[in-house]
Amino acid sequence: MSPGVCRGGTPATVALLASAAVMAAVPSLGLPSALREALVFGYGLAAPGWSLGRLLRIGDVALEVTVAVALSMTTVVMLAFVVLEAHRFDPVGTYRLALCITALGAALALMFPGSSDELDGEQVPGPAAGGADRARAPTATPPARTPSPDGPGAGVDR
Amino acid sequence: MAVPVATGVVGVAALAGMRADRAGGYGLVTVVPALGWLALAVLSLSFVAVLVRRPTASVAPVVHLVTLVVLLVGAAPLGEGVARWSISWYTAGFVNQLASTGSVLAHTDARWSWPGFFAGVAALDGPAGVKSATQLLLWTPVALSLAYLAPLISIARSLGRSTRVAWVAAWVFVVGNWTDQNYFAPQGVIFFLFLAVLAVALRYFGHRDSATAPPLWAGRSRWGRARAAVGSLRGRLQREDVAVVATPGQQIGAISIIVVATVASTVSHQLTPVALCLDLASLSVLGRIRLRGLPVLLGAMVALYISYFATDFWEGHLSQLLGVSQAGGASLAQNVGQHIVGQQAHKVVVYTRLLYTLAIWVLAGLGLARGWRRGRADLTAACGFITPLVLPIVQPYGGEALIRAFLYGLPFASVLVAEALCPAAWQAGARAGRRPPRWLHRRAHTGVLAALLVVAVPLSIVCTYGNESFEEVRPGEVAAVAWWYDNVPIGSVLCSVAPDVPGPTRLLADDPWVSIDGPVDAAIVTRTLDARAGTLKFVILTAGEEAYGIVNDGFRPGWEARLQAALLATGRYQVAYANGQATILQYRGPR
Numbered sequence A: 001m002s003p004g005v006c007r008g009g010t011p012a013t014v015a016l017l018a019s020a021a022v023m024a025a026v027p028s029l030g031l032p033s034a035l036r037e038a039l040v041f042g043y044g045l046a047a048p049g050w051s052l053g054r055l056l057r058i059g060d061v062a063l064e065v066t067v068a069v070a071l072s073m074t075t076v077v078m079l080a081f082v083v084l085e086a087h088r089f090d091p092v093g094t095y096r097l098a099l100c101i102t103a104l105g106a107a108l109a110l111m112f113p114g115s116s117d118e119l120d121g122e123q124v125p126g127p128a129a130g131g132a133d134r135a136r137a138p139t140a141t142p143p144a145r146t147p148s149p150d151g152p153g154a155g156v157d158r
Numbered sequence B: 001m002a003v004p005v006a007t008g009v010v011g012v013a014a015l016a017g018m019r020a021d022r023a024g025g026y027g028l029v030t031v032v033p034a035l036g037w038l039a040l041a042v043l044s045l046s047f048v049a050v051l052v053r054r055p056t057a058s059v060a061p062v063v064h065l066v067t068l069v070v071l072l073v074g075a076a077p078l079g080e081g082v083a084r085w086s087i088s089w090y091t092a093g094f095v096n097q098l099a100s101t102g103s104v105l106a107h108t109d110a111r112w113s114w115p116g117f118f119a120g121v122a123a124l125d126g127p128a129g130v131k132s133a134t135q136l137l138l139w140t141p142v143a144l145s146l147a148y149l150a151p152l153i154s155i156a157r158s159l160g161r162s163t164r165v166a167w168v169a170a171w172v173f174v175v176g177n178w179t180d181q182n183y184f185a186p187q188g189v190i191f192f193l194f195l196a197v198l199a200v201a202l203r204y205f206g207h208r209d210s211a212t213a214p215p216l217w218a219g220r221s222r223w224g225r226a227r228a229a230v231g232s233l234r235g236r237l238q239r240e241d242v243a244v245v246a247t248p249g250q251q252i253g254a255i256s257i258i259v260v261a262t263v264a265s266t267v268s269h270q271l272t273p274v275a276l277c278l279d280l281a282s283l284s285v286l287g288r289i290r291l292r293g294l295p296v297l298l299g300a301m302v303a304l305y306i307s308y309f310a311t312d313f314w315e316g317h318l319s320q321l322l323g324v325s326q327a328g329g330a331s332l333a334q335n336v337g338q339h340i341v342g343q344q345a346h347k348v349v350v351y352t353r354l355l356y357t358l359a360i361w362v363l364a365g366l367g368l369a370r371g372w373r374r375g376r377a378d379l380t381a382a383c384g385f386i387t388p389l390v391l392p393i394v395q396p397y398g399g400e401a402l403i404r405a406f407l408y409g410l411p412f413a414s415v416l417v418a419e420a421l422c423p424a425a426w427q428a429g430a431r432a433g434r435r436p437p438r439w440l441h442r443r444a445h446t447g448v449l450a451a452l453l454v455v456a457v458p459l460s461i462v463c464t465y466g467n468e469s470f471e472e473v474r475p476g477e478v479a480a481v482a483w484w485y486d487n488v489p490i491g492s493v494l495c496s497v498a499p500d501v502p503g504p505t506r507l508l509a510d511d512p513w514v515s516i517d518g519p520v521d522a523a524i525v526t527r528t529l530d531a532r533a534g535t536l537k538f539v540i541l542t543a544g545e546e547a548y549g550i551v552n553d554g555f556r557p558g559w560e561a562r563l564q565a566a567l568l569a570t571g572r573y574q575v576a577y578a579n580g581q582a583t584i585l586q587y588r589g590p591r
Helices: A009-028 A033-044 A047-056 A061-085 A091-111 B002-016 B034-053 B059-072 B075-080 B086-101 B116-128 B140-158 B163-176 B186-205 B222-237 B248-266 B272-285 B294-309 B311-322 B324-335 B344-373 B379-394 B401-421 B439-465 B475-487 B522-530 B543-553 B559-569
Strands: B207-209 B239-242 B493-496 B513-515 B537-542 B573-579 B582-587
Touching (some): A009 A047, A009 A091, A009 B116, A033 A047, A033 B116, A047 A091, A047 B248, A061 A091, A061 B186, A091 B116, B002 B034, B002 B059, B034 B059, B034 B439, B059 B140, B075 B140, B086 B116, B116 B186, B140 B163, B140 B401, B163 B344, B163 B439, B248 B294, B272 B294, B272 B401, B294 B311, B344 B379, B344 B401, B344 B543, B379 B401, B475 B582, B493 B522, B522 B537, B559 B573, B559 B582
Parallel strands (some): B493 B513
Antiparallel strands (some): B207 B239, B573 B582
16 A cells, blocks of 8 residues: 555545445435436445545646546446346446445555655656746755645646 | 626527538538627636736636636537537437347447446436436537546646646647547547546656756867756756656555456457557656556556457457557558548648648647747657557558547647647746836737637637538437337348438347448449348438448538439338438338
8 A cells, every 4th residue: 555645534535435325225225317317326436436546646636537437437337337247237236336446445445544744646847847837946856745735746747 | 707697698508509400511610609708708707817817826727717618618508409520420329229128239330348437327227217328428528528627637647737727728628629539439538538537647747848958059178068958858857846746545546446446448448548658658768757557557458448348349340459560651641641532622621631730730740849949848648649659550440540630639739839838927837037028029029829729719610620511410310210119020221322411219139220331323322122021121311321421421412302302213112201301211122
């Protein structure tokens, strides 16, 4: 496990764990169909990947969103593909497996909370890495890391 | 912030009132209301103004980009109210079939060899209570286009671009992506994974291109100039250090993401993982990413999957796959020549698409040249932009390979176009101590950028929605198909007179649909139905088929009404269902 802190810290991790439990009940809650569709698709295409991706301590928001959605899609597609190839296709079972993976990622984040001084996303500025939008001049050594992913030094162009 | 929100509200209201059914041969561009144009123009100007005034802003550019996607990609859902592209309805049929039976229909259609996407959607349909995947079609293009933004920004940043250039690159991608591959289908979803894998690979394992090279001809003597040129070339091709300092755990995590996302792509779509492996391999060969062995491993995995799981595809396309040496000319003919047919307006739309594509490539070339002038070779972006163009040379892909190659290269081309268009002061790596451009020069550059972004919007609408007369699916067509499914016994046959009917959306196992593509008359329809076994047999005639025949096959307007009259005149057909946009005739069999 890499050192670092997950975005949102423990509250976000606990919220992810709790949401997985709530979402397990959504199909049987008798919600209005539009709300149920939005909840299941929205959650299924964001939460599993967000839960797992947070373990990487990605500092850049754009990449964190990318990884969250990509890993969620991948999780759902691969689980569904495996149960399909095993001739045991079961949508509700697949959905529950995806929720388990979400909970597992959150549990791992709770077990390995990391320290608050490390976030990935630090760019090593080369001789010309400092962009015109950069808040400070490029240096030859890695900049001091900051817990804020969007703070100074977090990206090449900050 | 108020401007993009206001333009969004005005634009949505204007586009929702658009009479898309009146779109002529040039598509939606002829029916977009004036307020819609105004909203899009103001949005483009506001976007540039925000970048000029607030260089470090991040929320405002995102709001502008989201509004642009909603107005540009959402124009059709807003104006039409029914999901466009009949093929997306057919894709929903694959999902419905899998959801209802829990298995694929092996040996019926090559697409079943890549069931990952269908299975994934079907797996969420059940818990979400979705009765039919057709419910998901309407807003899928908007959702996918919004999802593309995050990896695009990440890629642009990993290529060493400033925030402002990255925003412009994302904007260029949205207005430049006329390929319409974001509808409900495997390629649209898997394209997101394509972007995500490249974003992760470039972020964690990418080398940025150096921008420190001295001028090409710096020396005084001939020998000195030659030495300077060699040094300059070496400097331009030099790599900087990797984009991110990552721990071993993070690197393992990043590699895992790349591998599993590529596996998910491989089981879902035939072409995207090939393009992805080509991109990763070329970046690796040129030393732009550190993953030397991974592209080989991923390529072997893709080849293994196609060899083992996609035998239906092999059997159906063996001659094409083995005909690589002849594919160059044939591919060009299929990818360009076969599209320039039909009605004059359609040809104009196709030529506009070609010129628009060419313009993007030329601007990308200018971006490369601009980077070169500033001492950077930009090999990473060039590699991502050019490598996919290999695809149409080796495989025509049913005449669509060039479109796909353009799409796969567009994320990188967009970055290069942004490099070409943005003022020097916005560029990352602007040389310290270099005299800034004069005020007038800077303003002129910004003005040109704003003007180009405004002009790109109508061009994008012509290119994207130019075929709307037949790509649009009308409510009456959907109602007719629903009536057919609800009222005819299982095992019946439905014949369409052009490949442009929304479906089949269920019961694919019974193979109930047959389509005629090309010249059609009453005798051909009757022969087609006589050749099929079925409980009952029907012919469907729709406004979309009429438009398809006129635009693509050059049929005279009213051809379908004449066909219907001819069919009824034989005395072997009777009207079973009709609304203003579709008619279903029942075939009563041979006399």
